[in-house]
Amino acid sequence: MDTFIQLIHPSVMLGFFTYFLYTGYLGWQVRQTRNAEGERKKELVKARFNSRHHNLGAIALSIMILGALGGMGVTYWFYKKLYVDAHLLVGLAMTGMIAITASLTPYMQKGHIWARNLHIALNAGLVGFFGWQAVTGFGIVQQILFPA
Numbered sequence: 001m002d003t004f005i006q007l008i009h010p011s012v013m014l015g016f017f018t019y020f021l022y023t024g025y026l027g028w029q030v031r032q033t034r035n036a037e038g039e040r041k042k043e044l045v046k047a048r049f050n051s052r053h054h055n056l057g058a059i060a061l062s063i064m065i066l067g068a069l070g071g072m073g074v075t076y077w078f079y080k081k082l083y084v085d086a087h088l089l090v091g092l093a094m095t096g097m098i099a100i101t102a103s104l105t106p107y108m109q110k111g112h113i114w115a116r117n118l119h120i121a122l123n124a125g126l127v128g129f130f131g132w133q134a135v136t137g138f139g140i141v142q143q144i145l146f147p148a
Helices: 002-006 008-035 038-046 049-079 086-103 105-109 113-145
Strands: none
Touching (some): 002 049, 002 113, 049 086, 086 113, 105 113
């Protein structure tokens, strides 16, 4: 049962990565809609990419925060300490980045290009950090499954 509990965080985060990429795809579709014209724009507007992106983004923010807290909580529960390593530090950075990217929404809604560009850049950084987390997290999962 202990191993199962310890594997909840990596399992959720792995699934979340796919979810996060889909949310990014919806954001890209929002941009396509904004830049489209005529019948193409009408067709894209009907797909409601904007509201879908906002809704999934809000859930993504919650999952990221709860995932970070859950990972740290389970680690502390089992080992009575947190290991300050690259996995923890990058995870905390990612949590801050997703909070900042979500906080840019009011500025993007007002048409500020700098906010859109920062939103995109932060989310691209998050995708890169997710890759780093997968690599470092895989090592941690190996330690859980095959303790020395």
